[in-house]
Amino acid sequence: DTGVSQDPRHKITKRGQNVTFRCDPISEHNRLYWYRQTLGQGPEFLTYFQNEAQLEKSRLLSDRFSAERPKGSFSTLEIQRTEQGDSAMYLCASSLPDQSGTNPYSKRTDTQYFGPGTRLTVL
Amino acid sequence: GQNIDQPTEMTATEGAIVQINCTYQTSGFNGLFWYQQHAGEAPTFLSYNVLDGLEEKGRFSSFLSRSKGYSYLLLKELQMKDSASYLCAVYNQGGKLIFGQGTELSVKP
Numbered sequence: 001d002t003g004v005s006q007d008p009r010h011k012i013t014k015r016g017q018n019v020t021f022r023c024d025p026i027s028e029h030n031r032l033y034w035y036r037q038t039l040g041q042g043p044e045f046l047t048y049f050q051n052e053a054q055l056e057k058s059r060l061l062s063d064r065f066s067a068e069r070p071k072g073s074f075s076t077l078e079i080q081r082t083e084q085g086d087s088a089m090y091l092c093a094s095s096l097p098d099q100s101g102t103n104p105y106s107k108r109t110d111t112q113y114f115g116p117g118t119r120l121t122v123l
Numbered sequence: 124g125q126n127i128d129q130p131t132e133m134t135a136t137e138g139a140i141v142q143i144n145c146t147y148q149t150s151g152f153n154g155l156f157w158y159q160q161h162a163g164e165a166p167t168f169l170s171y172n173v174l175d176g177l178e179e180k181g182r183f184s185s186f187l188s189r190s191k192g193y194s195y196l197l198l199k200e201l202q203m204k205d206s207a208s209y210l211c212a213v214y215n216q217g218g219k220l221i222f223g224q225g226t227e228l229s230v231k232p
Contacts (some may be wrong), residue, residue: 002165041225043166066195095218114167
């Protein structure tokens, strides 16, 4: 257990429905990342936050996807009008905050710790 | 473009040593991670290399050559529980990880 939790662990939905996933990072971590992983592939980056600010979104993230982190703690990922191609494992990760004056290549800062994932199946 | 290559599958014998290679070509590079992922579970952190050279941690070692765009993960004294997928990931500018497809390692008795 890394300390990152995700809910739900499994979600089965019908095509066209909306779904929302939640991620709770390790408490002192201010960076939070979302990745998507399909069978036999490595995780693909979707988006990330530093505190409540969404700093980067992948081109993989269509307009049907939206992520929020309103208070800089937990985050939600919503998928609207789900499609069968959205079926995947959605992984959340968090990392320790940057601290000014520390080595920018600090292992403490850079290591991302992953939650158990939410497996989405779209029928 | 971003390209990270690692073998799809490897098989090794319990007690042996195995080396999993990873080559990368990315537009930015701040370091290279190795993660272990058992089926149906989240990736767990194994190692992180920023500078060239070998880093050893128990039965696991990781090597990086930035000039060659090459890394390897070395697993010694293999155990059955080491059967898993091993993910190579480049830590890119901006903080995201770019993963290879993973190497599925099977350890046989």
